[in-house]
Amino acid sequence: MKKLFLVSILVFFFGIQTLKAQNFSTHQVKEGETVESIAKKYYVTPSDIYTYNPDAKKGLKPNTILIIPISKANAPKVVEKRELTGFKEHKVRRKETLYSLAKEYHVDEEDIKQYNRSLYAKPLQKGDKIQIPVYKITEVVEENPDFKTYIVQPKEGKWRVAYKFGITIDQLEELNPDMGEVLQEGQELKVPNIEKDAENKVDYTYSYYKVLPKEGFYRLKLKLGLDETQLDSLNPGLKESGLKAGMILKVPYGKGSTDLVDETASYAVNLVDSISDYNEKHIAVMLPFRLNRVEFDSVNNTKRSIKTDPYLKASLDFYSGVLMALDSLKTLGISVKVDVFDTKNELSRVSSIIVENDFENMDAVIGPLISNNFEKASSELRRTNVPIFSPIGTNLNLYDNVFQTRPSDDLLKEKVVNYVKKDTSAANVLIITDSKHINTANELKNDFSRAQIIQSRKNKDGEDVNYVLVDDIKDHLKPGNNKVFLETENAGFASNVTSVLASLIQKENKEEELPEINIRLYTTNFNSAFTGDEISNEHLSKLQFSYATGSRSYSDIEPDSFVKHYARNYNITPNKWAVKGFDLTMDVVLRLVSSENLYQSVIKAPMTEYVENKFAYKKKLFGGYYNDTAYLVKYDQLNIVVVEQ
Structure with missing residues (x-):
């Protein structure tokens, strides 16, 4: 017994010594003390104490020993x-x-x-x-408070302020309960009173990662490929303080794809205000016009060729947006020489265009549209490091010179999943799927462990019949909020499910003892099944159908000069192709004239936004650049509105 007692004493003693070595102290709770009063005494926040003493949430007992992190705040003298x-x-x-x-x-x-x-x-x-x-x-x-007042700088968000002062976002919100969701320039915040030279500097040549709950060094090594020593070298003092949920870590640019933070993605940079180079720029546009197939012998035949050839129609629409952008740039005093090439959707033609023309002196290349043609062009231009932009491709080979402008499917899926996860209101999650998307349903099940999966009914051969019955869903709904994922590319199945779900929404009726049932619909893969004639937009609006997309609808915003000028020039409102041609051309050229080069512009202008599209490029650790931003939108009163940037 004495031996056991001695061992306990030694363990406690060495534990205390370890705490001291790791910038922690201990506190013995006295009668009447609270977590708040102890936090105030040591110039830390209550959440700091709860992090290292989770049992304290149940209440404090006299003589309990608490672990107290050493505050970065200046203690009063x-x-x-x-x-x-x-x-x-x-x-x-x-x-x-x-x-x-x-x-x-x-x-x-x-x-x-x-x-x-x-x-x-x-x-x-x-x-x-x-x-x-x-x-x-x-x-x-002496009057030297543990906290001081900080004035929010232009385009600063919560994570940047939290990182600057070495606290978590939760701690910043705890210190400033009325700060609001989005910080405003000039807003006053309470922050730890640390010395100016002790503040962390945000370096946009790095990425920043938000630590998740219960995440340790082992899990971060699997996710980011960085061990504890590497993380500590980028974030001095991390070994001593340990990991905390909500902590912001500096990591190499492009490390990881989830939970990276960059509040500049919420603030678009207007490059028109940063124009510094008025020298003529030279760009190339490569599109599959396939003009060799057009019948030019009559107007009717030409029109028929445009209607029947989707490549030609898409190319003409895109190019019309490019021309509108060149006009807008001209009014800004920017001169652009543009070489337009018809790739004919042929790999051999792409190669000959590059061989026969001086691409080495091009400032940038936009296109080709088709993925295999783009792969050919980007690989051949790689040796001269000419920047090349893919308007629509995803899952590209990101060579050092490649810019993938369309957000990846994985990013869109993460956007939706993370949005649903952030909603802390009690909710029942259902996943409705057909057989082709069962893998996606199982992945969602991993994110929402209590979710129920409901599959399409099947015929006697085990094949999907692409419908469900009311009772298939009704039995799984619960009073209150129900969040439903629908994963399909079948228009009939999408129509059937949305119709059933809309019919199951009910208001509370106390007389009949009917509870309120709210249903909100999501998908991680927005596709034509949700836009065809078979599906009811009224049902989608009733369900507040939400999804992630790389572009918003310009009907969500006040018509700007582009929309009006386009309608005036072409007697038609611009479609998605035309808007993408305008937005991408504006962005490429404005980046060229406001930065040393396009690669440097990624740091100088972390995010830009135009009529429908926004661009926030991140660099792959060993490779090129991908667009790491998207919109979350929902159906609302038969309109599609932006829910989250």
Whole structure:
């Protein structure tokens, strides 16, 4: 028993020593103390204490030992205040000096001289009678608060302020409960009172990662490929403080794809305000016009060719947007030379275009549209490092010179899943799917472990019949909020499910004892099944159908000059292809004239936004650039509105 007690004492002792080495201290709880009062005493937040003492959430008991992290805040200075209350007479003895008397009476030598002025002219001698001042001493805390006021700078979001002052976003929100969701320039916030040179600097040549709950160094190594030592070198002091949920970590640019934070993605940079280079720029546009197939012998035949050839129609629409962008750039004083090439959707034609023309001196290339043609062009232009932009391709080979402008399907899926996860209101999750999308349903099940999967009914051969019955869904709904994922590319199945779901929404009826049932519909793969004639937009609006997309609808915003000018020039409103041609051309050229080069513009302009599209490029660790931003939109009153940037 004694041996066990000794071991316990040694473990506790060495544990305390380890805590001290890791910038922690301990506190023994006294009667009547609360977490809030203890946090105030040590200049930390209550969440700091809960992080290292989770049982404290259940209440504090006297004599409990708490682990307290050392605050980065400047603790107030305690100074002595002296008040003269009288004098004591002293007769100097042999060998006594001013120094020995000052020590004996706990005063300074200067204090003794001040009240015995003769000692300024002669030394202290045996037999002298002197007055020793007597002081009343009290300790006074100098005004040096543990927190200070910080003024939010332009385009700063929560994570950047939290990172700057070495706290989590939750801690920042705890200090500023009324701060709001989006910070405003000039807003005043309470932050830890650390020295200016101790503030963390945001470096946009790096990415920033938000630590998830219960995430340790092992899981981060699997996710980011960085071990504890590497993370600590980028984030000094991390080993000592340990990982906390909501902590912001600096990581190499492009590391990881989920939970990276960059609040600049919420703030578009207007490059028109940053134009610094008015030299002529030279770009190329490569599109599959396939003009060799067009019948030019008559107007009717030409029109028929445009209607029947989807490649030609898409190319013409896209190019019309390019021309509108060139007009807009011209009004800004920017001159652009554009070479337009018909790739004919042929790999050999793409190669010959590059061989026969001086691409080495091009500032940028837009296109080709088709993925295999783009792969051919980007691989051949790779040796000269000419930047090349893919208007619509995904899952491209991201060579160092490649810019993938369309957000990846994985990013769109993550956008929806994370949005649903963020909704903390109690909710029942259902996943409705057909057989072709069962893998997606199972992945969603991993994200929402309590979710129920409902599959399409099948015929006797085990094949989908692409419908469900009311009872198939009704039995799984619960009173209150129900969130439903629908994963399909079948228009009939989408129509059937949305019709059933819309019919199951009900308001509370106390007389009939009917509970309120709310249903909100989501998909991680928005496709033509949700836009065809078979599906009811009224049902989608009733369900507040939500999905992620790389482009919003310009009907969501006030018609701008582009939309009006386009309609004036072409007597038609611009479609998605035309808007993408305008947005992408504007972005490429404005990046060229506002930065040293397109690669540097990624850092200088983390995000840009135009009529329907926004561009926030991230660099793959060993490769090119991908667009890492998207919109979350929903059906609302038969309109599609942006829910989240």
